[in-house]
Amino acid sequence: MKKVLKISGITLLGLLLLVLSLYGVYWLSAYYSAGKRMGSLGPKAALLQSGGHTYRDLNKNGKLDPYEDRRNPVDLRVEDLLSQMTLEEKAGCMFVGMMGMTESGKTIETPILSSNPLEVMTSNFIPYGSELIAEKKMNSFAPLGAPRPGLMARFNNHLQEMAERTRLGIPVTLASDPRHGVEFNPGIAMAAPGFSPWPGPLGLAATRDTLLAWEFGNVARQEYVACGIRVALHPMADLATEPRWSRVSGTFGEDLSLATAMLRNYIRGFQGDSLHAQSVACMAKHFPGSGTHTEGHEPHFKYGAEQSYSGDNFKYHVDAFAKGTSRAAQIMTSYGIPTGQTSEEVAVAFNRDVISGLLRDSLGFSGVVCTDWNVITDTWFMSLLKGGSSSWGVEGLSPIQRMEKVIRAGADQFGGESSPGLIVQLVREGKIIEERINLSVKRVLRDKFRLGLFDNPYVDEDRAEQIAGNSAFEKKGKEAQQKSVVMLKNSGLLPLPPGTKIYAEGIRSPGAIDQFGERVSSVEEADVIVKHIDTPFEPKDDFLMETFLGQHGRLYFNEEEKSELLSLVSLKPSIVIINLKRPAILTPIIDHTGAFLAEFGTSDEVLMEVLFGRVNPTGKLPFELPSSWQAVEKQLEDQPYDSKDPLFPFGYGLSYAL
16 A cells, blocks of 8 residues: 555656646747847837937837937828838737736746736746737737736836837827726726726716716826826717616616717717827727617626517617717727627627718717727636627628628727737738728827827826825715715615614625724624615626626526525614615615615725715616516517616615705
8 A cells, every 4th residue: 555655656757747847848939938028129219300400219110210309290100101011910909809917027938837816827928028918019908907007107117118219109098997896896996006996887976976986087187197007998878778687776767868979078088078198098898789688698608699679779878979979089889799780690890880880980980999899819728717708690701801801891900919910921921902901900000199109298296195095085076975875765774874783794805884983893792783785686607707707697696695695684773885886676675774874885984974974875776677577588688777666766766965
């Protein structure tokens, strides 16, 4: 037996050494390749003078080119730069790639073994930074993770220095999903430390304050610019008419009039009246409206591919873009197939009727159109994440055929992809003419010039920390949180008197109670119970991305959840607070509570201010709350407020009598 154990131990040790050796070879190969790529980059651009004008000699030719002269009109600068670009450089402009960063704010260039799954993923399954910039000649990226502003600023500066050393010095454009919420949901929104915390879009809609939407955009703009982020991958202009959809929380609700008013002001806060050197370009999404997916299924996955228009209400959803996002610099397409609306049943990214016909020709949009992430390439890693690329309706096409179809449909950029070689191949084989590529590249370059990136893409790392999350911005964000809370029920229990003894569950920061009341550790000691709950959903775990993108399906509390909640709130006078990510069914619960509040990304401090009457709740529901699951199942995916006998209608909300 001892001999067997000894042999087994030696075998395992040998296998371990073999694995470590192979990984060491893999690491050394990556290290060597990164060094070679970095060595292929040229010098930094010198600061030169011409006629008393200082300029960056981006192409290192020792003279002032029209594209380097900030005094020239943008169109002239674009045309001059385009005339100097190779096909490979043009192709690189047509991608918004994903990129990870090290803890020191540098690009990842070698594999990383870490307890952080994001670091492992980005270092082993996503192309390295030097590969994307030096080899693939890409210059638009969405950084993964949620670093502090100073670290993001350092990362921006590192990328810009690498980009400056490329042949023409085309600067990098950094894009980002929302970073100002209090919750972290990868792929949708991030609670990034150091940025001022605000409620989500549903919370802004609940305030009914369009000026506040502008103020959010203006604050977020300053924080983004300070750390180098120049494209906002938001707002979502989708209308939440299908309550089961997992992305309801990113919308301004189901009402067209409210959503368009909020969208216009939100975008104006980010961009100003037109793009300039202190703007952040908004990429509004997901055209022509992604809030109608059949039964609310998530379109990242095959089972959510179809957008339903059983109520013949396609125009209602398009109008959110036509009326709310007409000034947005960029548009992102939906993943879904707009069933019954076009001549071909394919997803929007591949759909010429939607992009060229509706968006370009009918609505007159002339800005950048970008696909949603990963609609082209199929890899084993994407299969693990979400079952493969989201190429609905064209799954049978090869990646290069899909790319050709997207370009012919009218899109300019590919989100989450990094395969410019396919575009080069399409042109070289005569399947796409270079003039068509030029058209898209002009749109991308135009925004880079308008944003001032060619003139100075660098930021002050220390100043980024001073600007982002400063006291004035945090105060404004807190005001928005206060105005967003919706009181659904109050049977005389609220406001609580000072010193109330509270037994709390589900509160993220229990210390917030101590400012006004007294925390107790048992129900028996308490005067009231405060229970914070989340919107219910049916968990799915077929793919990794479902753990955070798959919160769709049921809106009711199952028997186990309901029993646990009711057994608690029946013990003492109770207050239930729900984080409404979607229109939850509260019918079996609300009658057993003394008070019921809804929030959309609100700190516990603000919630306690509301409970103790320091703040009067004034928020109004941005969607109706259905009374039963049967009512939800009978709703039409594309119709607003069509739930039979809703528990609370759109716009409902109580306040304290003053």
